[in-house]
Each structure stands twice: as C-alpha cells, then as structure tokens.
Amino acid sequence: MPKPYVPNDKWSRQAAEEGFRARSVYKLNELDLRYRIFSPGMKVLDIGAAPGSWLQYAAEAVGTAGKVLGIDLKTIEPIAANVTTFVCDINDMKNVKNAIASNGFTKFDVVLSDIAPNTSGIKDVDQWRSLELSRRVTDIAAGHLRPGGTVVMKVFRGRDFDAFTGEMKQKFRVLKVASVKASRDRSREVYLVCRGFNRKT
Numbered sequence: 001m002p003k004p005y006v007p008n009d010k011w012s013r014q015a016a017e018e019g020f021r022a023r024s025v026y027k028l029n030e031l032d033l034r035y036r037i038f039s040p041g042m043k044v045l046d047i048g049a050a051p052g053s054w055l056q057y058a059a060e061a062v063g064t065a066g067k068v069l070g071i072d073l074k075t076i077e078p079i080a081a082n083v084t085t086f087v088c089d090i091n092d093m094k095n096v097k098n099a100i101a102s103n104g105f106t107k108f109d110v111v112l113s114d115i116a117p118n119t120s121g122i123k124d125v126d127q128w129r130s131l132e133l134s135r136r137v138t139d140i141a142a143g144h145l146r147p148g149g150t151v152v153m154k155v156f157r158g159r160d161f162d163a164f165t166g167e168m169k170q171k172f173r174v175l176k177v178a179s180v181k182a183s184r185d186r187s188r189e190v191y192l193v194c195r196g197f198n199r200k201t
Contacts, residue, residue: 011026021051022052024182030180042061043068043109044109046069047112047115047136048071048137050072050073050074058112064082067082069086069100071086071096086102093139107145109146111152113134115137123158127160134154138167142171147198149197150193150194155189155191157190168194173196174194175193177190178190178191
C-alpha cells in the first residue's frame with residue numbers, strides 16, 4: 001500500500017492543517033500584510049491559479065462583495081461562491097480575453113500571478129522562461145487592469161531582471177521587490193508588487 005502524503009516542510013504542513021491547497025498561500029499572506037493589497041469589494045484576476053491557494057486567500061480578502069477569477073491550464077476544483085475559474089492558455093491572448101469577458105468581468109483592481117515555468121536546472125534558461133511568463137502576465141494586466149490598479153507577480157532573479165523591472169517602472173507609479181519567508185531555501189524567486197497602473201504607457 002502506498003504511504004499517505006505527508007507535507008515535508010512547516011509551510012506545507014501548516015497549509016494542510018489550515019485547509020489551504022498549497023504552501024504558497026503564506027507568500028501572498030505576507031505580501032498582503034506588508035503592502036495591504038486587498039480590500040473588500042475588489043475584483044481580482046489570478047493568472048496561473050492552480051491548485052488555488054491564492055484564490056482561497058483572495059476570496060476571503062475581498063469578501064462576498066468582491067469577485068475573483070482564476071485562469072490556468074489545469075482545472076481548479078471549486079473554491080467559493082465569489083470565485084470563478086477557467087481553463088486557459090495565457091499565451092493565447094484571444095482566449096484569455098474571451099474567458100474574462102464570458103465570465104462577466106471587465107476591469108480588475110488586482111492581478112496576481114505566482115506562475116512559474118517548468119524548470120530545467122539551467123539557471124539562465126529558467127530565469128528567461130520566468131520572465132517570458134511574467135511578460136504574458138503584464139500583457140494581460142495591461143488590457144484588463146483598471147487605472148491605478150495593482151499587479152503582484154513572481155519573478156526569478158537573473159541576468160535580465162533589472163531590465164524587466166525597468167519596464168515595469170514605466171507602467172506603474174510604485175514598484176517594490178520583495179522576498180518572502182515561505183520561499184524555499186536557495187530559491188531565486190522574488191515578488192514584484194507594482195502599484196498605480198498607468199494605462200497611457
């Protein structure tokens with residue numbers, strides 16, 4: 001008989017005990033406590049949302065008056081009444097646009113992304129793949145974020161990191177680079193908290 005799954009670190013164990021689908025929920029929790037990302041009634045888009053721990057957190061943070069949409073290549077099990085999910089490839093911008101519109105959304109207050117590429121073990125390749133995904137997230141946000149809105153996304157540090165953050169500073173009034181305690185040891189991931197979206201850029 002196979003042994004039951006037992007989370008192998010404190011964050012995973014805590015997530016399992018508290019009913020969250022992944023340890024990554026504590027990354028968003030820390031960022032929210034630090035930067036006050038959410039408020040009741042907001043509309044939130046989570047890109048690369050599976051298995052759904054950020055959706056769980058956002059759903060509670062925006063309350064019953066808010067709405068949350070999650071998109072991912074994988075099907076996401078139902079979460080809450082104020083959460084809608086859609087299977088979608090973020091590289092297909094037309095499909096993304098249709099998914100958002102078909103679910104009754106127009107503009108979002110916050111766009112989230114904890115998306116990461118399948119890693120190869122080659123540092124430069126993985127960082128490039130991460131930035132390409134982040135650029136897709138930025139493209140989606142540019143079309144669906146309200147003026148003054150916020151983007152929170154994961155990015156891997158590397159050779160092109162400074163160039164990418166420079167691009168983001170042209171689109172947002174404030175950009176913060178944050179490390180979080182729940183990141184795995186030796187991880188090169190950081191989070192960009194971009195506030196004050198400027199639609200004219």
